Amino acid sequence: MTQYLLTVHGSEEENAKVPEDQWPVMFAAVEAFNEQVRADGVWVFAGGLEGAETATVVDNSGDSPVFTDGPYLETKEHIGGFWIIDVPDLDAALKYAAAGSKACQGKVEVRPFQAEPPAA
């Protein structure tokens, strides 16, 4: 089994395009998808994130930590939420990503976690 990170990418602009009366529909769809992921036994963790403007970048690679307000990448599109699932292979992960994308009406990036290094 491999864990995959499924991240939802989108912009404030795109989010703003969704009419307000559609929000409950989307939330319900995402909740139904979450239920399915749990029921299938592949759920590891998931969550929605506050807006990118709430982010802080910390860099302690030098002498002392430097804190910078705002997201690391100055782009319009940011990660809005994510799932971590545990499935046999990429085909399975892509199926969940497709269902998740449909539910939240956004683009989903699929990335595998590194395998655990072999025990010494």
Next chain:
Amino acid sequence: MTGFRGSQARTSTTEFAAVEGIFREEYGRLIASLVRRFGDIDIAEEAAGEALVTALEKWPEVGVPPNPGGWLTTTAGNRAIDRLRREKLRDGKHQAAEMIHDDTPHEPTGIITDDRLRLIFTCCHPALAPEARIALTLRLMGGLTVAEIASAFLVQETTMGQRITRAKTKIKGAKIPYRVPSAEDLPERVGAVLAVLLLIFNEGYLSASDGDPVRADLTGEAIRLARILHELLPDDRETTGLLAMLLLTESRRAARVRHGELVPLDEQDRGGWDRALIAEGHALVRECLAANRPGRYQILAAVNAVHTDAPSAADTDWSQVAALYDQLVRLDPSPIVALNRAVAIAELDGPEVALAQVDRLPLSGYHAWHATRADLLRRLGRSAEARQEYDAALACCDNTAERAYLTRKRGELV
């Protein structure tokens, strides 16, 4: 392929070519069974390369074994086991390889055949970039070297090498499975494989390179792979359709270029068409017609069958061609299909009707649109406009033979 060229010195050129020919023929099957056993493409490729080196050393001395494919599989399997032992890999891969190592003889059918089917779905996985799918398919299924693939697609060998390496890294890291897709996903995934085979064929048939206008090595390889896929999926109608379409297109190859210039269908010497390929293609089209579940490739194969059935261009059943394109438009309402349909309409209802349809299509960046307009305008006696269209077609056409044809036609305008 470590030592591939180095071994040539000890082996005569003919023997080398013979061994290489067998190796090429067996390569897809060999790699596929090694990937299944060792779960790793790099290990499979290295082991296959070492088996080739051993074959080049031994076969000229003791003769080609009765079952060369089985010999290569066993030898490569042993080399892979040796290598894993030598490197003292203590991870699960080694354990797994030890456990599933078996010396049962190589079978030409059954599970080994399934291995190749698995491999082609891995190579043509939708999570890989389209150009990487083409390169991996030619490398792993076709046994072409990286240098050969690079020269076929006009890119640097290092670039092609990186493209293939990146794809293999993704297969491994993201765990792209080595498996025949489930029945519900199969039609779509087969579609992705067929698209790759068609791209390989077209690269050969409509080569954009400065050299040969037709690359028979690539059209031949696409047909070889399509035959394998058809053998593995005999009931998939679109696979049958694609193979038929490729065979019927290939059958006209020799007559399609004369003195470096493209010869259009109606001017081709039909005596130069390959009758064996036509017979094979027609049989496959009849199979598709009997099943009556038409898809894109089956319809295009049927169009090709109408053309190859006509003893002369004047005998072509254009109403049948138009009817087939009507069917295709319903499946795929793209402007390129509409353009091809208009060519048939020109024969049935005249160039004026066809031109009105062609003019509406948003294809001004496509050389075939300009070439078709040029031809229709020429037939209507509108020479000045035709000349402009030949120029526009030449401006966006890369194929040397087609350029030569368009240039001549423009020169003949009065």
